[in-house]
Amino acid sequence: MMPAMTRRAMIAVPLICLAAVSLSRQPVAQVFPGHNTNAPVDYAADRIELQDKQDRVVLSGNVDVRQGELRLRAGRTVVNFTNAGSLQIQRITASGGVVVTRGDETATGDVGIYDFNQKIITMTGNATLKRGNGDTLRGGRFVIDLRSGVSSASGGRVTGTFSVPKKD
Numbered sequence: 001m002m003p004a005m006t007r008r009a010m011i012a013v014p015l016i017c018l019a020a021v022s023l024s025r026q027p028v029a030q031v032f033p034g035h036n037t038n039a040p041v042d043y044a045a046d047r048i049e050l051q052d053k054q055d056r057v058v059l060s061g062n063v064d065v066r067q068g069e070l071r072l073r074a075g076r077t078v079v080n081f082t083n084a085g086s087l088q089i090q091r092i093t094a095s096g097g098v099v100v101t102r103g104d105e106t107a108t109g110d111v112g113i114y115d116f117n118q119k120i121i122t123m124t125g126n127a128t129l130k131r132g133n134g135d136t137l138r139g140g141r142f143v144i145d146l147r148s149g150v151s152s153a154s155g156g157r158v159t160g161t162f163s164v165p166k167k168d
Contacts, residue, residue, distance in 0.1 A: 037119045037146050039068035041089060045077075056080045065092060072112065074098045089116050098123065104132025107142060119146040127153070134163035 046061025057079040059065075065072040075096020082088045091113060098112035100121060110125025121144040129137040129151070140155020 036068045037116070042066045043077075043079075052083075055083060063094065065094075070100065070102045072098070072100050072114065074112065091115050091117075106130045107144065109142070120144065121146065124155070127155070129153075134161065136161045 045059035074094035094112040100107040109123030109127040123142040137160040139153035139158040144151040
C-alpha cells in the first residue's frame, strides 16, 4: 500500500501541470454564443450628432444600443460607418460605464468596442464578465468573438470565480 503523501503527490502533480499549462494561455470562456451579428441595430440616446464628413454618429447620454438579444449601454458612443450607397456600420466605440448584456451574461468595462467587420467586442479597463450561475471573470481586457462565442481575458492579473454545482 502506498503512503498517503505519495498518493496525494500522484494526484496533485498532474493537476498542477494542467493548471500551469492553462495559465500560460489567456483564460478563455464561452460568451454570447449564437448571437445574430446580421440583425438590425436599434439605438436610443438623449442626444445624437451626425458628423457626416467624418462618417460617424455620436450618441450621448443614456445610450442604449440593441442588436437582437445583445444590448450595449453607455454614457457615450461613436458609431463609425461607410456611406457607399447605404449606411453600413463599421464600429461602435462606447465609453462611460459600458455594459453589454445578453440573457444572463453581463460584460462591463470602461470602454467597449464592437467591430462589425471582425464580429468582435473588446472591453477594456476594469473589464468584468458575470454569468447568472455566479461565474465571474475579471481582467484589464476581454475580447469576445461573436462568431465562435469564445472570449479571452488578458491585461494584468486575470481573476475569477467558478460556481460549483450543489450536491444534496
